[in-house]
Amino acid sequence: MQLEKGLASKxxxxxxxxxxxxIVSILTVFVNKALLSSDAVNLNAPLFVTWFQCIVSVAICITLRIISQWFPDCIEIANDSPFKKDTLRKVLPLSILFTAMIATNNLCLKYVGVAFYYVGRSLTTVFNVVFTYILLGQTTSFKCIACCAVIIVGFWLGVDQEHVAGSLSILGTLFGVLGSLSLSLYSIRMKQTLPIVNQDIWLLSYYxxxxxxxxxxxLMIISGEHTTVYNYEKLGHPLFWGAMTIGGVFGFAIGYFTALQIKVTSPLTHNVSGTAKACAQTxxxxxxxxxxxxxxxxxxxxxxxxASAFYARIRQLELNKEYRIETRQFKV
Structure with missing residues (x-):
């Protein structure tokens, strides 16, 4: 009875x-869409919106670090400076990719509809396969390559149907492809960078x-967004800054719940959950x-x-098989 209660609670x-x-993931997309392209906000400064969300994330990290010093038994947050020369040299390349990833994702969301957002950024899996081979020299099975081919077909069909409906944004689609590319490179680079911060995801997020x-x-100065923001008529409105802060909190929260979902389930379950979530979001x-x-x-x-769900499942089976082979070799 005790075991059953424990399993039920788990x-x-x-x-x-x-x-x-x-809930957090879907709300994050809708909130960002409102901030980036709604008539209510009417601010043509996507880089500024993304920049402010980074500020909110840093403020939350600093707040959590202070709380961890007050209540070390309840929460533990690493305390380290991002401006050490060695840390800067090793982490900055990843941070450049991180900046490109969040900027292009928000730029894509600004120009395309929420319904098309997932398809517009669906080439991440394809780029993962390409860059894993080019940068790491790792080959991919035929089944996974077939899934990537199907994803490309689905992507082009979606783009074609957006064009037929007259709602295709070439710029938004381009940013979606660039977002997929930068996310792929970021994922590969992150695996190489995590050991530098002792596998601490939150410390890396802070950096x-x-x-x-x-x-x-x-980037904001080059794009002229500093002038746009300076002349923005709602710059002094508390409601505007409240909405911006909410967007930043959601941006931080999605990172937390993504890591938490992977922790309590598995990467495969996270991929399946993310795919199902994308369907519901659409x-x-x-x-x-x-x-x-x-x-x-x-x-x-x-x-x-x-195709994305099948790819995740096939890769999981392949990794499990590789792990069993390595385990047997180790025992021998």
Whole structure:
């Protein structure tokens, strides 16, 4: 009886974590869409919005670090400076990729609809396979390559249907592809950088956001966003800054719940959950924004979602097989 209660409590906790991940992830996309391209905000400064979200993330990290010093038994946050020469040299290349990733993701979301957002950024898996081979020299099975080919077909079908409907944004789609590319490179580089910070994901997140705050400044000046922000009529409105802060909190929260979901389940479950979440997000977006989509448009989404899920499952089976072989060799 005690064991059954323990299992029930564990599964209930996992269910709550997955539900929280879904809610936070979907709300983050909708909140960012409102900040980036809604008539209510009406601020054409996507880099500034992303920059401010990095500031909020750093403020949260510093706050958590102070709390951890007051209550070390409840929370433990590493205390280290991002401005050490050795840390800067080793982590900055990753932070440049992090900056490119979050900037292109928000730029993609600014120009495309929420419903198309997942398909617009669906080439991450394809780039993972390409760069894993080019940078790490690791080959991929035929089954995984076939899944990537299907994802590309689904992506092009989605782009074609957006064009047919007259809602295709070339710029938004380009930023989606660049977002997929930078995310792929970031994931590969992160595996090489984590040992430098003792596998501390939150410390790495703190470093990335601190460096991104600095990197974004010249980018905003070059793009002219500093002038746009200075002349923004709602710059002194508390509601505007409240919305910006909420966006920053959600941006930080999605990182936390992503890591938590992986921790209490597995990378495979996280991928499956993320794929299912993307499906729900697409359906919700078409309803919320009252968008009518063609049959082929829905087929493109189904193709991308299904191929992505199959890829995750095939890779998991392959990794399990490799692990069993290595274990047997070690025992021998």
């Amino acid at each position: 599964y209930t906790y996992i269910t709550y974590v997955i539900a929280a991940y879904w 990335n956001n601190v460096y991104s705050i600095i990197i974004f400044i010249p 359906v919700l977006a078409t309803y919320w924004f009252n968008e009518k989509k063609s049959f082929l448009w829905w087929i493109s989404n189904i193709v991308v979602l299904t």
